[in-house]
Amino acid sequence: MTKTTWKRASGRLLIVEAAQFLASFAFLVIALTFWASHGSEIASVLLPLASFLYGPLRVAWIIVRWSVETYRIAPEMLAVRTGVFHRQERHLGWASVVAVDEQAGLFFRVLGIRRLQLTQSDSAGGAVVFRALDPVAAADIRTLVRKHNGAATDSNATLQIGEIYRATWRELALMSLVNGRFALLAPPVLFASWGLLEDIGVSTWAFELFRTLPPALLIAISIVGFILIGTLATISRYQGFSARMTAARTLVLSYGLVEKRERHIDLKSIEGITVRRSLVEQLLRRSRLAVLTFKGADEVGASLVLPSLPDTIVRQITRSHFHEFVQDSAILSDRPAAVFRQFFRAALVFSIPAALVASLLDTGMSIAGAVAIGLIALAISTSIGRLLVLGMNVDSHDILKIERHLVTEVETYVRARSCHWVGSVHLRGADRPLFFSAHLYAGGARNFVGTHCSAESLARLREVIITVDEPAARRQRLLIKSNGATP
Structure with a gap:
């Protein structure tokens, strides 16, 4: 390994943290002074404690924390030291990083520094955070991540490079x-x-x-x-929300007016996509698109899904940049019949708890008790409804499609290899299952249980599970251990 020295975050971080603390501390002192002048004994005691104890200790903590957080960047790996009282040191290879988040608030942009977060391929290692880097150092880290996760040159020829989508003010409103x-x-x-x-x-x-x-x-x-x-x-x-594809096969999501955020996602880490539509969005013919990665966290940031877009734009994005997952699937079904079906299902889900609450109130039960029982009944009816409407299908390209159309429509398209175990219940001698359960690692570890699955899809999914490679299986075990769950 090339010999490198340990470095600290940019010293300009001290200016930002000190300014933020002093602003809040000034309000605290002014408030305590006001109440002390009006005869408050508690404020009279807290004012000197805040001025001569809390303030100096907080400033000292800011300086000490900055001085002990160091990192070392080498061509092969990254090492990070953190902790004031309990010292920690972590080493990770660049190839394990699947996403790079860049964040810069107003003060950060004025001082020319960035906050960088590296997300690994599973939750066992967590994320590595650089609290303050200059733009050159941040660009060097992104370059190292791309270098170790880079794809073959010939695959870039079929990839459409450039901006995928940019939100307008009208779309955001x-x-x-x-x-x-x-x-x-x-x-x-x-x-x-x-x-x-x-x-x-x-x-x-x-x-x-x-x-x-x-x-x-x-x-x-x-x-x-x-x-x-x-x-x-x-x-x-x-404001300024945009999604673009770079020549290095990286999906870049950026947004923010006061606080600028940016996320770089390696395409190889993307395991699937999800299209979601609420009942209102179905009426307006709009959808939301999310990207799923193979890591032990939620979707690539719930706040980083694309805004609610017209169905035509979502179809265009999925066909041009995520065709591997949707292939020729009939994504976003026709609206009139689907909306009527969703209203009918919503009426069924809410009618039972509403009727139960009404009957309990007629018997003289208190409003609080009736509402509590109604909420429990609503949770049960929703769970049963999701079980009855959730379906799974595996196409000829080994893409697993999971549909759940209850009140909100959710369609998930992932690689079948993301499924690491599947269970099913059959009638004696029947190939088609009464219901199935599948455990996926795409956008986090999650379990799907439904009733609509053909015998052919179930058999194909079992065949794919056998081919799951050792690195994927190892990540699965780490995820199960870190989450405290067992299949």
């Missing part, structure tokens, strides 16, 4: 509405706004003003306000 992000923001925004009105002493006046407004107008104003806030939050986070 529509994504916020489709995903209902404004509804998640409503409670915290409402409480924070009311707390602010109380602090400045106008809550009574505001309450009287709200009482004079017609209820319908007040509801409409609230809904529009939450929609606008949710839309602005979505745009600020995902």
Whole structure:
């Protein structure tokens, strides 16, 4: 191995962390000073502790942590030392890295540094994080990862290089509405706004003003306000969202307005794709596309799936860049019949718990008890519904297709070799299973149980499982050990 020296993260990280801490610390001191001046004994005790103990110790911790975190980059491998009281040292080869995440907030971009995270091919090793690197060092690490994971030159000829998709502001605003992000923001925004009105002493006046407004107008104003806030939050986070394919056979996802994020994914680590559509998206003829990798974590970032796109664009992306998985499959079925079917299934799923709650309320049970039992019944009916509608099929190219069309439609296309074990229950003498269970390692370790599977697909899947190579089996054992599960 080439002799190299141990290095630390960029010293500019100290400026960022110190600025972030001092900003929050200043607010803390101001608040304690305010309450101490108004006679609060607790604030009088906490103010000197914060000023002369907590503040200096926190600044010292920032400096010490930066000084003890070191790394060494060699052509063959990477070594990282971390820990203040408990020292840790890790070594990993570049070939085990399947994804490189780059992140840069506003302060990071001003100071010209990046945060880099290297994700390995399974969860046993976790991720390696460089908290502050200059752009040159970050580019060198990405180059080393690509060098050791590089594909053959002739395969690049069939790959379409360039930008796959770039989200517009209109697409991001529509994504916020489709995903209902404004509804998640409503409670915290409402409480924070009311707390602010109380602090400045106008809550009574505001309450009287709200009482004079017609209820319908007040509801409409609230809904529009939450929609606008949710839309602005979505745009600020995902502005500039783009997906592009590089000549080094790397899929690059980037987004962010204030905090810039970027992920580099080696194509060889991609085991499949998932197309997901909520009931609202089915009505609007839109879909979301996610990439699955062979690693012990969730999908390549739930926040890094492509935004809700028109079905035509999703078909174009899957055909041009992920044709290996979809082949000639009828991806994204026709809309009218499918939507009617989803509404019918949704009515069945929710009708049983609703009828149960209504009957319990008629018997005199409390509302809280009836709702609790109804939620349990909803969970049971949803689980049974997913079991009844989930189907599996293996095509001639050994691509495993898993469909689950209950309320939300989910179609997963993965390599059959991602399945490491499969079980089935049959009637005596019957080839077709009553139900099956398959354990996959694509986008994380997950188990699928369903009822729709032909005897031919089950037989082919068993044949593929036999050919799973030793490295894949070894990764499976590490995943099972790290997750504490057994097949």
